[in-house]
Each structure stands twice: as C-alpha cells, then as structure tokens.
Amino acid sequence: MGNFRSKKIAPQIISSVIEDDFKEVAVPSSNEDFSELERAKVINICGVDKDGRPVIVVAACRFPNNNTKEHHQLLRFIKAKLDIYVENDYSVIYFHHGYHKANKPSFGWLKSAYQEFDRKYKKNIKRLIVVHPTSWMKMIWAMMKPFISAKFGQKLLYVNQLAELSDFIWLNQIPIPLEVQNFDDTKLKSQGLETLNDNTTIAPDSQFAVELDVLIEKQGSLPRVPKEIIKFLLTEENIKVEGIFRRSASNLAIRDTKTIFDQGKTVEFNEPILPSALLKLWFRSLPCSIIPSHCLKEMENVVKASPDQKIDLIRETIISRMDVSHLPLLKFLIGFLSQVANEESSNKMGSPQLAIVFGPCLFWNNLPSGGIEDIGTINNLIKWLIDHHEKIFC
Known part of the structure; x- marks a missing residue:
C-alpha cells in the first residue's frame, strides 16, 4: 500500500447487505479468449x-x-x-x-x-x-x-x-x-502536504472488518458474531424460513445492529432475516477471507476430479493448507449451512443456492483477478463442502 495523507476513520459498514442472485455463474457465450x-x-x-x-x-x-x-x-x-x-x-x-x-x-x-x-x-x-x-x-x-x-x-x-x-x-x-x-x-x-500510511483505526470492541486472528485471540476459535448468529438461526422456527440468506434486511436495522455489536453490547434478534444478512456481511468484511488465495489452483483440480477423489483432494490440498486456527470456524459454518440445506423443502435454499451466497463471502477478498471461471470454481467447492461436510471435516 502506498502512502496517504493522514486521515483516521473508524471502519463502518453502515448500509445494506445485498440480496444474492441465484443464477448460474455466467461465462462469455462466445468462449472468447480474454x-x-x-x-x-x-x-x-x-x-x-x-x-x-x-x-x-x-x-x-x-x-x-x-x-x-x-x-x-x-x-x-x-x-x-x-x-x-x-x-x-x-x-x-x-x-x-x-x-x-x-x-x-x-x-x-x-x-x-x-x-x-x-x-x-x-x-x-x-x-x-x-x-x-x-x-x-x-x-x-x-x-x-x-x-x-x-x-x-x-x-x-x-x-x-x-x-x-x-x-x-x-x-x-x-x-x-x-x-x-x-x-x-x-x-x-x-501541494506541500505530507503523505502518511493509511492508519485507519479500529475500535477496541469492533467485530466487523477485524483480522480473524485478532478476534480468535480475544474470543476463542469461534468469534462472537458468527457464534451468536448461528446459534440463533439454528432453531427449527428460524432455519425453515423461506429465503433465508436471500432476502434483504432493513438498511437501518443492519446499521444499528452492527453498531451494537461493535460497541461490545448484547444483541437480541426476533426474526432470522436480519442476522442472516449480518452473517454474510461479517464474513465478507474480513480483511483476509477464511479460505486463502493460494488454494485457488487446488480448487480447480478438485472441481475437475472424479467424485470418489474429491474428498481426499479437499483434505490434502485445501484443508491441510489452511491456518489451523481458522478451521474450527469453517467447520462450524459449513456444518450449519448443511443443516440449512437439509430444510430446502421449506426455506428453498439448497446447497447450490447457499454456495452462490457464501462463495464470495468465504473467498471474496482473495480473488487474484476476479476471473469469471474462478467464481464458478469457488461456488462448486463450497457446494461440495456443504454436501459432504461430515466426511471432509471428520
């Protein structure tokens, strides 16, 4: 990162979490070489x-x-x-x-x-x-x-x-x-102005846009936001709500609830759409996404492999190369998404739809060039993790 004029702004994610699209990831129909x-x-x-x-x-x-x-x-x-x-x-x-x-x-x-x-x-x-x-x-x-x-x-x-x-x-x-x-x-x-590094400050109790290692050191292997939200969403009443993770929450509610989290105060939910939106936002705001960028090539090999080879390949080339301290959180999230997918008849959110939602959340910040094919590869991997999480994380 280059140098910048001094300007300290506490990170704020103050508005909406977008409603995710559930179409297959498109590639140029002409197969043009870009x-x-x-x-x-x-x-x-x-x-x-x-x-x-x-x-x-x-x-x-x-x-x-x-x-x-x-x-x-x-x-x-x-x-x-x-x-x-x-x-x-x-x-x-x-x-x-x-x-x-x-x-x-x-x-x-x-x-x-x-x-x-x-x-x-x-x-x-x-x-x-x-x-x-x-x-x-x-x-x-x-x-x-x-x-x-x-x-x-x-x-x-x-x-x-x-x-x-x-x-x-x-x-x-x-x-x-x-x-x-x-x-x-x-x-x-x-212009006579001094150039300084970007020194954006982070409040002590901040939960969003904070390095995962910092949160784990303070809060344990399962940071507060995903732990509390998933615990709330796991109830039978909430997990079956149609369109969970697809429907948008109120901008004002997202802003206010995030502020409460970042102040270290207790958060209470009374419906599942707001916390599901905040969960996506929390993962997307991590400075470095939970699945590291060096795994992209391995993902491509996994997607191309035969079904009976995929589980071993995922363990050997992706799971084994992740930061050990990050694995409990990934296992916790994928296990939860598997339970959401099991209620597809009620919530209309099977593993393909959940993969499209959470693929960018788990790998977003590490896309080396935003390649179109990369998005499809990532989503395919997340779908496989959801469908076979018990064997992969055993």
Whole structure:
C-alpha cells in the first residue's frame, strides 16, 4: 500500500447487505479468449465498500493500446465481468491516471459503451468513484450528459486524492496500481502536504472488518458474531424460513445492529432475516477471507476430479493448507449451512443456492483477478463442502 495523507476513520459498514442472485455463474457465450486482459488486471473484484457492496476496480493505466486486439475486446470483457454482479448493488472505483493518447478510447467508443450498458448495469451501480479526474475527463463527461440519465449522473463522485477513498472503502482491500500511488504521492508533495500510511483505526470492541486472528485471540476459535448468529438461526422456527440468506434486511436495522455489536453490547434478534444478512456481511468484511488465495489452483483440480477423489483432494490440498486456527470456524459454518440445506423443502435454499451466497463471502477478498471461471470454481467447492461436510471435516 502506498502512502496517504493522514486521515483516521473508524471502519463502518453502515448500509445494506445485498440480496444474492441465484443464477448460474455466467461465462462469455462466445468462449472468447480474454487471457491478455485478465493478465493485465484491467478490472479487479475486491472486497466490499463500507455499505457492504461489492467493489469493482478499473485502472486506466492498464487499458490496452488502441491498435491492439485487446482494445476491441475491452467492452465485451468489462461486460462479462460485470454480468456476475449487476443483479445486486455494487460500486465501481475508476483510477483515471495513466489514461493517455495510445490507450484513450474515442468519444464514439465511450458513447457506444454507455449505450451498450443497458438498464441492468446502471440500475444497481450505487456509486461510481473517479480517482484523479482530469479536465479532459470532466469535459468528456459534460459532452455525454445528453446521453446520460440524470439519475445515473448523480452516482458519479470525483476524488482527487487516494486518502479520500477511505470514506468509502478500506484502502488495504483494493489493489492500487503503483504508478497511481506514485502519482498521488507526487501530487500531495507538490501541494506541500505530507503523505502518511493509511492508519485507519479500529475500535477496541469492533467485530466487523477485524483480522480473524485478532478476534480468535480475544474470543476463542469461534468469534462472537458468527457464534451468536448461528446459534440463533439454528432453531427449527428460524432455519425453515423461506429465503433465508436471500432476502434483504432493513438498511437501518443492519446499521444499528452492527453498531451494537461493535460497541461490545448484547444483541437480541426476533426474526432470522436480519442476522442472516449480518452473517454474510461479517464474513465478507474480513480483511483476509477464511479460505486463502493460494488454494485457488487446488480448487480447480478438485472441481475437475472424479467424485470418489474429491474428498481426499479437499483434505490434502485445501484443508491441510489452511491456518489451523481458522478451521474450527469453517467447520462450524459449513456444518450449519448443511443443516440449512437439509430444510430446502421449506426455506428453498439448497446447497447450490447457499454456495452462490457464501462463495464470495468465504473467498471474496482473495480473488487474484476476479476471473469469471474462478467464481464458478469457488461456488462448486463450497457446494461440495456443504454436501459432504461430515466426511471432509471428520
């Protein structure tokens, strides 16, 4: 992480947990090869913002040159990435620095791009943050106003310094290109401002967005939030509620209940939708997700393996490589999800639906490039864990 102007903000996740989509994860129907754009990391999917929404990061400095095949693929590539998330609320952070003559799309391309992204893409984007905007960029936006709805225009926010992003997201969650960090440092120094590391503070009793090891050291192998929520949800009355983990809770209720948790006070629930939303949010807000990123390649091998090989492969290549102190929590969660899946006839939440909900929660922050295929691999693994948890965690 680069250096930033001093700005201390206690982490807050103050709004909604999104309602999860239960369609199969899409891949480009044309099977188009986007490998060069993937390697360039033009787009990254990384964590959640402080309202609990997925964050999509786009870096102009990684755009392909105009005369390349990848430039002509760029729009289709962006759409393929967004298709995974656009059914739910999401935020976009766009780093404009590094946008130069060789990789600058034409005005016609930008107009076509806006028109190509139909209502489903625009409806659920809740915030579009442009970092280090230039006068040229603002002029282009003004020229496009006749083609842009007033409602969509209200979602745009210009940010002139990286430190200002900490109002919306934890800076350690997003991959900021080095040249963007260097540009920001140079700009601050030229203005006589000191650049300091991001020193976002965490309140002593905070439960959300806290390192799992810190919580385990203080609270034991099962941290307070998942332990209390799962205990509440395990009652027969709650576990059978239709749409549990799918239905959205009140934004105000989520904010207020999270605040009570973070103050170290007792939390009482009287219905299952709010705690189920908070459970997803708690896992998604972990600075490092519970399943480590180095397991992704092993996941791919597991998914490709025959059914009689999968359990041994999961134990040998994934479970054995996880932090031992994190295993009790994963076992506790997966065992609970298995019980939820057993009540599918009542709650309509079988293992495929639960895997789609909890795949991003358990692996979200570690996706190396937000690859489309990676999402499907992760969800398939979570489904297998739920279906065979007794043999895997025996």
